[in-house]
Amino acid sequence: MILAILQARMTSPRLPGKAMAPLRGEPMIWRQVERIRQARCLAKVIVATSAEPVDDPLAAFLLARGQTVFRGASENLSERFLRCVEAAGPVSHVVRLKGDSPFIDAGLIDECVRLALNSRAAYVSNRVRPSFPKGLEVEVAAARILFAAAAKAEPEEARTTSPFGLVRRRPDLFDQAHFRAGRDWSALDWRVKTPADFAFARAVYDALHPADPAFGMRDVLDVLQNRQDLARWAA
Template sequence: MILAILQARMSSTRLPGKVLMPLAGAPLIVRQIERVSRAGRIDRLVVATSDQPTDDPLEAAVRREGIAVFRGSLDDVQSRFIGALDAFGPADHVVRLTADCPLADWTVIDATIDAFLAADADYGSNTPAHRTYPKGLDVEVMRAEVLRQAAVEARTPEEREHVTWALHRRPDRWRQAFHSQTAEEGEVRWTVDRPDDYAFVAAVYDALYAGNRAFTSQDVRDFVHSRPDLIDYGGDRRV
């Protein structure tokens, strides 16, 4: 089984509460879940949030959509992932996603998983040293047993907070596979960490969602090209 774990919290330092900010009439995380759920390679999706009271509204919003929730440590995100794996496994592979990517592309998720499986790797992603996909389409995939081993061996705060810190820094230890595209979009910003990021994504949803709930990454590119005011919105490349 392939288990996708979507990590989320309300206490983002740069844009608190962003996961529940509205996009086309629903919370941002709900819109992301809609998109992730179209990935054919994912067998089950669970949202992993913290056990802090500040994340109670997040759990309620996600459960209303019929999505499973696991709650664990706020700061030790790696242990939160292991807890979610224990609660909703057994799984052979784990996909790591983060809840600041409401333009997540299910075709990229599936292609990254396919590349990982074809290579018989321990860890894979679409964000190698030379990334080609926009920030906000990030996907990581790993063997469940490898994630567990990394958690047992973790000693630093970075390993605990960033979950896969050791996996992608130890190619000598873990077999790695990366998925890239031909287009050079590594500097394009579709993630939501700042108010201008949210304003950009809200403009995309306002323009595209009503006409096609399954709008594609190419639809986003075409829309932004039609809006010169959005191309470098907030000082970052948006297309």
């Protein structure tokens, strides 16, 4: 089974509660779940959040929509992540996605997973050698490799770093493959971290979502070319 884990929390230094902020009438977290579910390669999607009370509304909303949620203590990042993988059942590969990325592209997820399966690399991403806009990062790793990396890490490193980070830091131990775009779009940043970022996301969703909820990266790039008010994100 190929599992996707979407990491999301209600806490954010510059935009608290952004996961539940509305995009076209639904919370941003739900728009992300909708987009991720369009990936053909995935057998299961889990939203991972903390067990802190501040994340109760996020978890309650997702559970009410029938979305699987994993909640873990915040003390040890690697342990929390691996417990989520274990709770999912037998897993061959894990896809890691972040909750500040409302433009995540299902086709890109499929391409990265396909590369992981065909190359048999321990770790595949479009992150290490960036060429896609920030906010479209996809990381894929064999589940057994994530556990192996955590077992090799020092306790403090495992506490503060995800298993994906542990693998990514050790190309000498874990072979890697990299998925790249046809040209370099890495100067663009489509992550939602500030109110201005969210205003951008809302403008793009308003332009594209009504006609095609499954719009992709190329559609966003086309909007940026034709909208002067969004020129900041087209540089």
